[in-house]
Amino acid sequence: MSEKKIPEFSANWSAEEQGKWGLVVDQDLCTGCQACVTACAMENNIPFVGEEDAAYGRAMHWIRIERFWEGVYPEVKATPFQPVMCQQCGAAPCEPVCPVFASVHSQAEQLNIQVYNRCVGTRYCANNCPYVARTFNWRDYERPEPLPNQLNPDVTVRRRGIMEKCTFCVQRIKRAEDRAKSEGREVYDGEVEPACVQACPAEALTFGRLDDPESAVSKKARSGRGVKLLEDLGTLPHVTYLKGGA
Amino acid sequence: MAEKLSLLAIFPDIDPAAQAVDELRGLGLEDGDINVISGIPVTEAMLGRPRQWSNVPRLALGGAVGGFLIGAFFAFGTPNLYPIYVGGQPLLPGAPSIVVLFELTMLGMLAATFLGVFLDSRFPSYSPKEYVPQISDGKIAIFFECPAEKEKKCSQRLLALGAESIQPAEAQKL
Amino acid sequence: MSATHAHETDHELEHLRREHLMLDPKPRGEMNRMIMEAMHTTSWRFRLTFAFLVLVVLVCLFGVWGYMIAEGLGVAGVTVPIYWGIFLVNTVFWIGISHAGTFVSALLRVFKAEYRRPFTRAAELMTTFGLVQAGLSIFFHMGRVWLSYWLFPYPNERQLWPNFHSPLSWDFLAINTYLMASTMYLFLPLIPDLAMARDRSTGWRKVFYRILSLGFRGTEGEWAHLRIAMNIFAFAILPVMFSVHTIVSWDFAAAMRPGWSSTIFGPYFVVGALQSGLSAVAMVLVVVRGTMKNMKYFIRPEVFDALGKLMLVISMAWAYFFFNDYMVQWYGGDKFTDALLHFHEEGPLGWMWFAMLILNVAVPWLTLWNKKVRRTPWAIFAIGLGVNVAMWFERYIIVPISLTINRMPFTWREHVPGVEIPLGIGTLAFFILLYMAASKLVPLVPVWEVQEGQLAHSVRKVGKEVVVSVADME
Numbered sequence A: 001m002s003e004k005k006i007p008e009f010s011a012n013w014s015a016e017e018q019g020k021w022g023l024v025v026d027q028d029l030c031t032g033c034q035a036c037v038t039a040c041a042m043e044n045n046i047p048f049v050g051e052e053d054a055a056y057g058r059a060m061h062w063i064r065i066e067r068f069w070e071g072v073y074p075e076v077k078a079t080p081f082q083p084v085m086c087q088q089c090g091a092a093p094c095e096p097v098c099p100v101f102a103s104v105h106s107q108a109e110q111l112n113i114q115v116y117n118r119c120v121g122t123r124y125c126a127n128n129c130p131y132v133a134r135t136f137n138w139r140d141y142e143r144p145e146p147l148p149n150q151l152n153p154d155v156t157v158r159r160r161g162i163m164e165k166c167t168f169c170v171q172r173i174k175r176a177e178d179r180a181k182s183e184g185r186e187v188y189d190g191e192v193e194p195a196c197v198q199a200c201p202a203e204a205l206t207f208g209r210l211d212d213p214e215s216a217v218s219k220k221a222r223s224g225r226g227v228k229l230l231e232d233l234g235t236l237p238h239v240t241y242l243k244g245g246a
Numbered sequence B: 001m002a003e004k005l006s007l008l009a010i011f012p013d014i015d016p017a018a019q020a021v022d023e024l025r026g027l028g029l030e031d032g033d034i035n036v037i038s039g040i041p042v043t044e045a046m047l048g049r050p051r052q053w054s055n056v057p058r059l060a061l062g063g064a065v066g067g068f069l070i071g072a073f074f075a076f077g078t079p080n081l082y083p084i085y086v087g088g089q090p091l092l093p094g095a096p097s098i099v100v101l102f103e104l105t106m107l108g109m110l111a112a113t114f115l116g117v118f119l120d121s122r123f124p125s126y127s128p129k130e131y132v133p134q135i136s137d138g139k140i141a142i143f144f145e146c147p148a149e150k151e152k153k154c155s156q157r158l159l160a161l162g163a164e165s166i167q168p169a170e171a172q173k174l
Numbered sequence C: 001m002s003a004t005h006a007h008e009t010d011h012e013l014e015h016l017r018r019e020h021l022m023l024d025p026k027p028r029g030e031m032n033r034m035i036m037e038a039m040h041t042t043s044w045r046f047r048l049t050f051a052f053l054v055l056v057v058l059v060c061l062f063g064v065w066g067y068m069i070a071e072g073l074g075v076a077g078v079t080v081p082i083y084w085g086i087f088l089v090n091t092v093f094w095i096g097i098s099h100a101g102t103f104v105s106a107l108l109r110v111f112k113a114e115y116r117r118p119f120t121r122a123a124e125l126m127t128t129f130g131l132v133q134a135g136l137s138i139f140f141h142m143g144r145v146w147l148s149y150w151l152f153p154y155p156n157e158r159q160l161w162p163n164f165h166s167p168l169s170w171d172f173l174a175i176n177t178y179l180m181a182s183t184m185y186l187f188l189p190l191i192p193d194l195a196m197a198r199d200r201s202t203g204w205r206k207v208f209y210r211i212l213s214l215g216f217r218g219t220e221g222e223w224a225h226l227r228i229a230m231n232i233f234a235f236a237i238l239p240v241m242f243s244v245h246t247i248v249s250w251d252f253a254a255a256m257r258p259g260w261s262s263t264i265f266g267p268y269f270v271v272g273a274l275q276s277g278l279s280a281v282a283m284v285l286v287v288v289r290g291t292m293k294n295m296k297y298f299i300r301p302e303v304f305d306a307l308g309k310l311m312l313v314i315s316m317a318w319a320y321f322f323f324n325d326y327m328v329q330w331y332g333g334d335k336f337t338d339a340l341l342h343f344h345e346e347g348p349l350g351w352m353w354f355a356m357l358i359l360n361v362a363v364p365w366l367t368l369w370n371k372k373v374r375r376t377p378w379a380i381f382a383i384g385l386g387v388n389v390a391m392w393f394e395r396y397i398i399v400p401i402s403l404t405i406n407r408m409p410f411t412w413r414e415h416v417p418g419v420e421i422p423l424g425i426g427t428l429a430f431f432i433l434l435y436m437a438a439s440k441l442v443p444l445v446p447v448w449e450v451q452e453g454q455l456a457h458s459v460r461k462v463g464k465e466v467v468v469s470v471a472d473m474e
Helices: A037-043 A052-053 A124-128 A170-182 A196-198 A216-221 B016-027 B056-081 B092-118 B133-137 B148-161 C002-017 C028-040 C043-071 C088-108 C116-142 C145-151 C167-199 C203-212 C220-253 C265-291 C299-330 C335-346 C351-366 C378-406 C420-441 C447-456
Strands: A020-024 A064-066 A082-084 A102-104 A113-116 A205-209 A239-242 B004-011 B034-037 B140-147 B165-168 C457-462 C464-470
Touching: A020 A216, A037 A064, A037 A196, A113 B165, A124 B092, A170 C447, A196 A205, A205 A216, A205 A239, A205 C299, B004 B016, B004 B148, B004 C088, B016 B140, B034 C220, B056 B092, B092 C167, B092 C220, B092 C457, B133 B140, B133 C028, B133 C167, B140 B148, B148 B165, B165 C457, C002 C447, C002 C457, C002 C464, C028 C145, C028 C420, C028 C447, C043 C116, C043 C420, C088 C116, C088 C220, C088 C265, C088 C378, C088 C420, C116 C145, C116 C167, C116 C265, C116 C299, C116 C420, C116 C447, C145 C167, C167 C220, C167 C447, C265 C378, C299 C335, C299 C351, C335 C351, C335 C378, C351 C378, C447 C457
Parallel strands: A020 A239
Antiparallel strands: A020 A205, A064 A082, A102 A113, B004 B140, B004 B165, B034 B140, C457 C464
């Protein structure tokens, strides 16, 4: 598990600097079934906000399926479903603006890390995220019995006043890395699957090591159909979207 | 071995007070023995008094330097002590450091100025002092120390110039 | 012939005396008595208003805030993607109002505008109390406010210092610097007036003023140190004032949101702050003059005349910066900025955008050129109120309305205010309450500065005209 020294200043990054962990979303395969949304909520102890708060936009899902259409009724055409989650940007705009260092960059995992117990809830990071990928605990949401039995012990349960977002299921990454280290090997391709990747019935999501050119995710990311969201902003996201037909 | 008496002379206006200062100097009193107490800042030039020196500007400068050093510690020291990388920005950011340095330099300067006034004027001081409340009503008081033998002469001259009263200066609780 | 001329001269002198406080000196003892009387007299109206405001502050501010801390920010109107709402609007608003004091007591002092003398303290009090409300509004908007001390840079065992890359950290440093600096700048010229109050008080008031006046007598040394310090403050607090609102503007400009990432936000916000500050000073002075005893001697129509001219000039500056920002965004053609501008003008709150322009630009430009309007206190009050309402609208447009539009249209949502409304009303009530309390505890007019100015002013005849002459007494 070699640790790559990434240059500090993003302007010094070379074009091939892909980072370590990456996700590929194949929009031509996505059916919009929201199994990923559900799996993520189960894996990461995401609270249920209730009907009223959800109607006001406060649903706390770390991944959302964006649905659009083109044209005017009755000649409407659906566009591909777009699952959006934290893009784990290489030059994340959410990081420098947090006054207490609750949103920082991991040099080892090359992910954007949200430190729950440090967050004081200024929500500047959320305002600065161009992908609107961050959610906030607006209240202490109830978990009536027996829901607490469903909680994942690997993931912190957050209180009111804390920001949260997709972590690429860093708890699964860490578990796989620990297992690999104890067995004296590297993590092999496909060993780590975030909850969304695991749950997708259409296999539209692929996850793995972007710095390994032979991994499935690297090959797909390099394909001609690959685009990045809001690429011109220079955030260097680690999520590639495939669309445009076979 | 001259016994010195402390006297307080009260004048209704600046002109007679300025003349009185001259008079006292003519009678042989040192500038250091004379102190003018007033309800508005009467400049030294108006009274013919030597310039007052103050430590406040030097303290302000010292405070600015101190503030700058603290700002430098925040901007350059803390990231070196506990490096955390954020947002593709360098560890020691250029523009943000300037903001931090500026604010703390100004704070240092102004805080030192404020405390300098306290230090130089020996504030706060609640011990009894030579003072009469008429001073805040606009009178100019001249507080002077003169040798006992000259006391009568000084009093006469000052009364002639228009002093409202001359009394022994008693230190009283303000 | 000469008798007629003498009569004319007398007439002019009388007119000048009535017009200008600086040409109408009273004995110092008389002015002191007037100020002490203004402090000690409280009418039943004052006491009733005071009691009502205490009630509003306890319920709308502390009560509702406690509720919000217990329940979480869900009771406020913020949501995705409008993570910042009325709390930030109020923060910027109150910091804007607080620039009033520094403008009057520092900028006008540096430019030797003598008419500032009677109301520097009244304006400077607005700075301190306005910053208290701004600070409260910042605390309101935090998710875990009980941990807000983590923004303070102090040695700790967590191996963590605040993040100085963040505009919010700069905000923390700048606002605290400004708060401390203007409180110190409020206190320094207050010391001689507290000494005067000490000399004329009995009972608990005398103890209070004795302690606060620090043993000031008015010796040459004390005045010298005070004058030098006040000069340093007057010049140094100006860059601090400019930097504070610029840094607040960078909370928005440093973010990569359409409509926010505008390079002109720095000066735009500073001028906006001066605008709302000046109008607030004018409003407060109208109220003080109308309700406190003896204030009509100190605060004369010449003050409103001068403030009205300043309001007109600053309104023009604001229009210049607003148009700069608007023109560049309108012309640029960026898809999302375009959508944002349309949302501002034609969205459900488009009336706010138009009201802002009418009250900020049209009304001042159509009225304040007229001397008669400027010298009428209630007219200045109404125009100032309109300007402050418009500036609040401006910040509402910049924060919740602009946050609706971002680069991911699936998330666009309109903002609906929640408990921010009683909390905002609470801060306004708290501001007025603090001000009313201060007006009875502290001499509102710096009598020594007024007398100093009166000493420097004289009238003399140049040819056939009577002119006012000001000596530079530094």
